[in-house]
Amino acid sequence: MLSEYRLKRRVQFYETDAAGIVHFSCFFRYMEEAEHALWREAGLNIHEAGRGIGFPRVATSFEFHRPLRFADEFEVCLRIVGLSRKTIRYSCLLTLDGAKIATGTLVVTCVRYGPNDELASTEIPREIADRFAVASDAARDEPSQPASVEP
Amino acid sequence: MLSEYRLKRRVQFYETDAAGIVHFSCFFRYMEEAEHALWREAGLNIHEAGRGIGFPRVATSFEFHRPLRFADEFEVCLRIVGLSRKTIRYSCLLTLDGAKIATGTLVVTCVRYGPNDELASTEIPREIADRFAVASDAARDEPSQPASVEP
Amino acid sequence: MLSEYRLKRRVQFYETDAAGIVHFSCFFRYMEEAEHALWREAGLNIHEAGRGIGFPRVATSFEFHRPLRFADEFEVCLRIVGLSRKTIRYSCLLTLDGAKIATGTLVVTCVRYGPNDELASTEIPREIADRFAVASDAARDEPSQPASVEP
Amino acid sequence: MLSEYRLKRRVQFYETDAAGIVHFSCFFRYMEEAEHALWREAGLNIHEAGRGIGFPRVATSFEFHRPLRFADEFEVCLRIVGLSRKTIRYSCLLTLDGAKIATGTLVVTCVRYGPNDELASTEIPREIADRFAVASDAARDEPSQPASVEP
Numbered sequence: 001m002l003s004e005y006r007l008k009r010r011v012q013f014y015e016t017d018a019a020g021i022v023h024f025s026c027f028f029r030y031m032e033e034a035e036h037a038l039w040r041e042a043g044l045n046i047h048e049a050g051r052g053i054g055f056p057r058v059a060t061s062f063e064f065h066r067p068l069r070f071a072d073e074f075e076v077c078l079r080i081v082g083l084s085r086k087t088i089r090y091s092c093l094l095t096l097d098g099a100k101i102a103t104g105t106l107v108v109t110c111v112r113y114g115p116n117d118e119l120a121s122t123e124i125p126r127e128i129a130d131r132f133a134v135a136s137d138a139a140r141d142e143p144s145q146p147a148s149v150e151p
Numbered sequence: 152m153l154s155e156y157r158l159k160r161r162v163q164f165y166e167t168d169a170a171g172i173v174h175f176s177c178f179f180r181y182m183e184e185a186e187h188a189l190w191r192e193a194g195l196n197i198h199e200a201g202r203g204i205g206f207p208r209v210a211t212s213f214e215f216h217r218p219l220r221f222a223d224e225f226e227v228c229l230r231i232v233g234l235s236r237k238t239i240r241y242s243c244l245l246t247l248d249g250a251k252i253a254t255g256t257l258v259v260t261c262v263r264y265g266p267n268d269e270l271a272s273t274e275i276p277r278e279i280a281d282r283f284a285v286a287s288d289a290a291r292d293e294p295s296q297p298a299s300v301e302p
Numbered sequence: 303m304l305s306e307y308r309l310k311r312r313v314q315f316y317e318t319d320a321a322g323i324v325h326f327s328c329f330f331r332y333m334e335e336a337e338h339a340l341w342r343e344a345g346l347n348i349h350e351a352g353r354g355i356g357f358p359r360v361a362t363s364f365e366f367h368r369p370l371r372f373a374d375e376f377e378v379c380l381r382i383v384g385l386s387r388k389t390i391r392y393s394c395l396l397t398l399d400g401a402k403i404a405t406g407t408l409v410v411t412c413v414r415y416g417p418n419d420e421l422a423s424t425e426i427p428r429e430i431a432d433r434f435a436v437a438s439d440a441a442r443d444e445p446s447q448p449a450s451v452e453p
Numbered sequence: 454m455l456s457e458y459r460l461k462r463r464v465q466f467y468e469t470d471a472a473g474i475v476h477f478s479c480f481f482r483y484m485e486e487a488e489h490a491l492w493r494e495a496g497l498n499i500h501e502a503g504r505g506i507g508f509p510r511v512a513t514s515f516e517f518h519r520p521l522r523f524a525d526e527f528e529v530c531l532r533i534v535g536l537s538r539k540t541i542r543y544s545c546l547l548t549l550d551g552a553k554i555a556t557g558t559l560v561v562t563c564v565r566y567g568p569n570d571e572l573a574s575t576e577i578p579r580e581i582a583d584r585f586a587v588a589s590d591a592a593r594d595e596p597s598q599p600a601s602v603e604p
Contacts, residue, residue: 012485013319013320013485013489013499013500014319014325014327014485016320017315017316017318017319017320018315018318018319018320018322019207020320020502021207023315023316024208025176025177025179025180025316028175028176029176029467032175032467033465036465036466036524040524045524046466047466047523049169049419049473049522054170056170056172056218057175058214058215059212059213059215060175061211061212061213062210062212063209063210064207064209064210067207067270069502071493071498117171119218163334163335163338164334164349164470164471165331165470165476167470167471168466168469168470168471169469169471169473169474169522171351171471172471174466174467176467180316183316184314187314187373191373196373197315198372198373200322200371220351220471221349222338222342222347222349268502320500320502321500321507321509322570323509326510326513327478327479327481330477330478330481334478349472351471356472358472358474358517358520359477359517360516360517361515361516361517362477362515363512363514363515364512364513364514365511365512366510366511366512369509421520
């Protein structure tokens with residue numbers, strides 16, 4: 001059972017903006033890259049054509065402490081901080097040479113696709129849920145609102 | 152003095168993902184588009200080459216209620232909900248045909264660029280601060296109190 | 303029958319890069335935005351869920367003459383320069399205040415989606431092909447003859 | 454002296470679109486990632502703040518043969534096929550498990566930044582040009598127009 005993934009990543013030029021730093025929207029892409037890498041390491045594909053279920057994002061946030069610039073090689077540490085029947089909660093810490101760059105949160109929920117692409121809330125299939133566990137020190141690592149980690 | 156901007160926008164194809172909906176990172180771009188349009192309506196350019204100051208993002212969030220799909224024409228309503236000497240706080244509501252799609256928050260701070268692109272916190276210049284005001288019903292609209300977002 | 307579309311568009315901040323100009327990959331998005339707007343003006347949706355056909359891109363190019371910067375308001379002029387049973391060819395001219403910024407080409411082909419998302423070449427349905435025509439001065443505008451692009 | 458770079462890359466979810474495949478604009482980003490990796494391997498940074506020169510793109514193209522989908526792990530092979538006093542020409546081949554996905558071209562030129570961000574054509578500095586050479590089999594590999602490889 002996995003609880004955490006550490007992704008090494010380099011800033012690409014198209015992720016920077018005219019202020020010379022990574023555009024803030026890209027941090028959400030970095031966080032999702034780490035999530036998908038965590039799923040792959042668990043032997044899972046978060047978006048499998050034809051499976052009939054998906055994991056849309058229901059809430060996300062980032063606090064930015066220092067900028068990232070072109071070619072910086074940073075680390076994304078993603079942890080599972082909450083796991084309920086229908087929902088997974090992650091926290092995320094970006095660092096560059098040990099310095100804190102940004103902290104993020106992400107909540108995803110399991111849905112079943114209906115006939116007209118309607119999304120209906122559903123339970124996370126056991127073969128998926130069984131691969132993940134809440135990080136043992138999740139409360140300590142939740143970036144900003146530890147009291148609200150899912151019961 | 153301006154407090155709010157309403158932006159009409161259509162979903163572009165490159166903003167959708169393989170789940171058939173707008174990728175969640177794009178909502179932050181929509182919110183920023185509305186912010187920059189608000190500044191333009193106030194006669195300001197948020198990123199002026201050579202001015203020596205900038206407005207990096209320090210915190211942002213979104214809650215997603217319903218998906219957007221290709222070609223949807225939605226509305227972004229951005230409001231100023233906080234204005235201090237160095238910081239502007241916005242809240243944001245995305246709607247599609249009157250239905251709530253997502254609610255966001257954004258906090259930006261004023262910095263002065265140093266010799267090596269160092270960022271030093273500084274006060275918002277008066278000629279900028281004087282163009283903006285907190286929305287009169289900002290407390291009611293703060294997304295952190297979701298029950299009160301919509302009238 | 304339509305042959306051309308003129309799109310007014312403003313450069314968004316997230317489209318710029320650390321060189322202070324629009325990233326070259328975004329020009330392809332601008333060209334596609336104009337294509338989809340042309341289809342909408344013809345009463346068509348180029349990507350309709352459940353229709354079973356699509357229009358993948360088979361070849362595209364751009365030549366860049368001058369940069370675009372944040373907040374520039376430019377024009378995209380897209381023209382149909384070729385129309386065969388299975389293929390549509392466009393040429394594209396981007397201008398800023400009348401100055402030539404870039405010239406592009408795009409070729410799309412009609413495919414039918416098979417059971418496993420296989421793509422099989424197919425004829426453009428008549429109800430689509432009947433809405434479009436080759437621009438009368440297409441030969442003159444083909445970007446591969448740059449001297450004749452502008453009147 | 455380097456002439457070629459092979460980049461392994463996985464398709465990220467935000468690079469797919471509602472047709473279930475990688476959006477065509479992302480191929481240009483993949484090609485540029487390989488270019489920047491080639492420069493890094495040569496001990497160079499293509500975008501160095503304060504150096505006063507840059508390498509804007511002047512022309513680029515892609516032909517698309519097969520689609521890429523989420524999580525595909527593909528290879529980008531970038532080669533230098535032309536090198537003159539002011540210009541570098543690359544060709545690019547994307548493959549997935551040995552199957553040809555797409556072929557691209559990219560031409561970049563050296564410019565000096567003037568006082569108002571004006572771009573003036575200039576010679577590639579020797580310490581950069583000396584690190585690169587045209588691939589010995591460049592003519593053979595040029596995807597579509599071998600006769601036009603730079604004299």
